[in-house]
Amino acid sequence: MQDLAGKHIVLGLTGGIACYKSAELCRLFVKAGATVQVVMTEAAEQFITPVTMQALSGRTVYTSQWDTREPNNMPHINLSREADAIVLAPCSADFIARLVQGRSDDLLSLMCLARPMDRIPLLIAPAMNREMWAHPATQRNLMQVSADGATVLGVGSGWQACGETGDGRMLEPAQLLEDITAFFSPKLLAGHKVLVTAGPTFEALDPIRGITNHSSGKMGFAIARAAREAGAEVTLVAGPVHLPTPRGVTRVDVLSAQDMLEATTRAAEYASIFVATAAVADWRPATQSDQKIKKDGSGKTPVLEFVENADILLTVARSERAQSRKLFCVGFAAESENLVEHAKAKRQRKGIPLLVGNIGPLAFGQDDNALLLVDTHGVRELPRAPKLTLARELMTEIAARLPDWRV
Ligand code: CTP
Numbered sequence: 444m445q446d447l448a449g450k451h452i453v454l455g456l457t458g459g460i461a462c463y464k465s466a467e468l469c470r471l472f473v474k475a476g477a478t479v480q481v482v483m484t485e486a487a488e489q490f491i492t493p494v495t496m497q498a499l500s501g502r503t504v505y506t507s508q509w510d511t512r513e514p515n516n517m518p519h520i521n522l523s524r525e526a527d528a529i530v531l532a533p534c535s536a537d538f539i540a541r542l543v544q545g546r547s548d549d550l551l552s553l554m555c556l557a558r559p560m561d562r563i564p565l566l567i568a569p570a571m572n573r574e575m576w577a578h579p580a581t582q583r584n585l586m587q588v589s590a591d592g593a594t595v596l597g598v599g600s601g602w603q604a605c606g607e608t609g610d611g612r613m614l615e616p617a618q619l620l621e622d623i624t625a626f627f628s629p630k631l632l633a634g635h636k637v638l639v640t641a642g643p644t645f646e647a648l649d650p651i652r653g654i655t656n657h658s659s660g661k662m663g664f665a666i667a668r669a670a671r672e673a674g675a676e677v678t679l680v681a682g683p684v685h686l687p688t689p690r691g692v693t694r695v696d697v698l699s700a701q702d703m704l705e706a707t708t709r710a711a712e713y714a715s716i717f718v719a720t721a722a723v724a725d726w727r728p729a730t731q732s733d734q735k736i737k738k739d740g741s742g743k744t745p746v747l748e749f750v751e752n753a754d755i756l757l758t759v760a761r762s763e764r765a766q767s768r769k770l771f772c773v774g775f776a777a778e779s780e781n782l783v784e785h786a787k788a789k790r791q792r793k794g795i796p797l798l799v800g801n802i803g804p805l806a807f808g809q810d811d812n813a814l815l816l817v818d819t820h821g822v823r824e825l826p827r828a829p830k831l832t833l834a835r836e837l838m839t840e841i842a843a844r845l846p847d848w849r850v
Contacts, residue, residue: 444829446624448476453526455551456496458486460604461533461570461613466491468532468616469499475620480505480522482551484538508550519550523558530623531555533570533613536581542567542593543584565593566626568619573609596622621668621690628835630674631842637670638714639663640707640721640755642682644700648747649732658722659808660684662775662830666718667692669834673842678714680706682721700724700752711759711770716841718773719756727752760795771845773837776800777807786817796848799837816840819849 479500493504547553599612641663647653667679668689726749786800800815813827
């Protein structure tokens with residue numbers, strides 16, 4: 444997806460082993476539709492060559508303020524003025540300290556100091572050893588660069604090139620792309636707390652077996668990501684799925700419908716928007732065996748009895764918070780036929796302001812989908828598109844309905 448189409452990014456590399464990840468980051472930016480101008484410090488050139496970065500960005504790399512290619516010999520002015528953002532990845536502890544001091548004795552620091560602060564954001568992806576990261580000097584400097592208007596993108600945790608384990612690694616390129624895409628997104632849901640349920644539930648029969656369904660969780664995860672991009676604080680209650688947690692989203696993993704009900708009702712006490720995408724099992728086995736149910740050799744098959752699970756959406760929609768219009772509830776309906784009629788009826792039955800319908804068999808596990816929005820005014824189609832595109836459109840639709848909604 445061309446999430447950064449039309450954006451021009453100045454990618455600054457400073458000295459650190461994480462420079463090897465910057466090659467991939469550059470490639471992801473270009474794939475996402477951005478044009479990229481790479482600027483490197485002398486120390487960065489010890490870790491990766493400008494030739495690699497030139498080949499990946501399709502532009503010659505700048506390394507010196509004395510570069511004679513610029514007719515006015517002012518690359519620090521020219522390069523920063525045309526950028527939509529300057530991204531420093533990796534940003535070393537030393538370079539952060541230099542930013543704090545406003546030093547300008549090499550092209551990259553000079554360019555950061557000379558950037559128009561009101562127009563050109565500076566995003567920093569720190570990368571360093573865990574002790575350097577934890578050092579009060581670094582933490583003090585990070586607070587200062589933030590106070591001076593830079594956005595610090597955070598660090599990863601885990602194994603480090605030095606052999607130690609802890610905080611301070613540069614975020615992975617895909618994580619940085621997600622954060623930078625979110626940075627550019629309009630903050631339509633700023634101040635909101637969005638709660639999303641996603642994926643299937645698993646209703647255990649015994650410690651080995653259980654009943655579940657084909658929901659992949661992709662739509663719900665895309666919605667959680669889109670809500671975070673739109674500036675909301677997001678909690679994602681997820682059934683058993685194999686999907687990475689969207690950046691900046693709090694994830695609560697659950698297994699059964701009962702676990703999901705508990706986690707969701709708890710989080711709903713603080714939420715202002717609830718989007719129920721989970722394919723919750725309607726029934727669970729009436730009894731759950733502590734031990735594996737064994738064949739007894741007689742050829743007789745076990746008889747399963749079920750009890751109905753609580754309807755999580757209905758429970759939340761009937762809560763005091765939703766009834767007093769502090770919580771906007773959105774339901775999903777996966778149907779196999781007569782989508783419009785079923786979706787309209789379901790919206791009424793659940794007593795919610797917005798219901799999103801889709802044809803289940805065409806959506807499950809797929810990366811794209813088509814949605815039908817049903818509210819008190821009628822029906823509106825969001826044509827087939829990637830789930831993340833639809834999720835972003837849905838956030839816009841929800842934001843537009845927030846000031847004045849009716850069930
Ligand atoms: N839902 C829920 N808890 C349940 C069942 C459903 O929160 N126990 C939510 C789903 O997340 C979805 C919506 O309710 O947002 C629609 O669920 P669906 O199962 O399609 O509808 P039902 O009300 O179960 O109706 P039917 O089985 O007749 O299709």
